[in-house]
Amino acid sequence: MPSISAGLKDDSILTGRLDSASPPAMSTSDLAKKSCVPCKGGVPPLKGKDLEALAAQLPEWTVVEEHHLHREYSFPNFAKALQFVNRVGEVAEKEGHHPDIWFTWGKVKIDILTHAIDGLTESDFVLAAKIEELPR
Numbered sequence: 001m002p003s004i005s006a007g008l009k010d011d012s013i014l015t016g017r018l019d020s021a022s023p024p025a026m027s028t029s030d031l032a033k034k035s036c037v038p039c040k041g042g043v044p045p046l047k048g049k050d051l052e053a054l055a056a057q058l059p060e061w062t063v064v065e066e067h068h069l070h071r072e073y074s075f076p077n078f079a080k081a082l083q084f085v086n087r088v089g090e091v092a093e094k095e096g097h098h099p100d101i102w103f104t105w106g107k108v109k110i111d112i113l114t115h116a117i118d119g120l121t122e123s124d125f126v127l128a129a130k131i132e133e134l135p136r
Contacts, residue, residue, distance in 0.1 A: 031057050032129035036095040037122070045119020054125040061128050068113035068120065069128050073136065078105045080136075087134045097127045 031054075046054065047066055055063045062070045075081040085103050088110065092098045100111040112128055114121045 029129070029133065031126055032133050034122075034126045034129075036097040036126050038096060039114045039116045039121055039123065041116040043117060043121075045114070045117050046121060051120060054122065058125060058128050058132065060132065063120070064111075066120070067118070068111050069124055071110050071128070071131075073108040073110075075106045075108070075136070081106055081108050084108055084134065084136055088131055091130050091134065092127070095123075095127055095130065097123055099127065099131075 045066070051063060051066055055061070058069070060071060064070050073081075073084065075084065081103050085101055085108055088099065088101060088108075097112075097114075102109040110131065112124045113119060114124055
């Protein structure tokens with residue numbers, strides 16, 4: 001499948017913005033193959049069609065007010081929820097991109113955003129895709 005980078009401007013990694021000519025849709029697994037890119041701020045968060053194109057690749061995640069991604073998971077017990085949280089933590093550390101995680105007996109809630117810009121970048125979707133590939 002084509003890489004999303006095929007439709008990105010040269011500065012897209014820095015800006016988190018997609019070229020207006022969106023590339024063909026890719027799968028969650030293609031997005032998960034990418035790496036999170038640190039954002040130092042000063043760039044606008046994704047909005048509108050750029051945001052919709054990435055959101056379409058993660059149908060289990062909810063984009064909340066064009067500000068952050070949200071997903072809830074259910075587990076049969078506390079131990080399974082904790083194992084999943086630990087797996088998410090390992091991915092977050094590896095990527096250098098850390099979600100907000102809440103968990104309790106049998107439930108895990110995750111919010112992802114780029115805190116430096118108080119909004120969403122492509123890296124948020126990359127992290128969500130990587131989380132989707134974790135065993136549950």
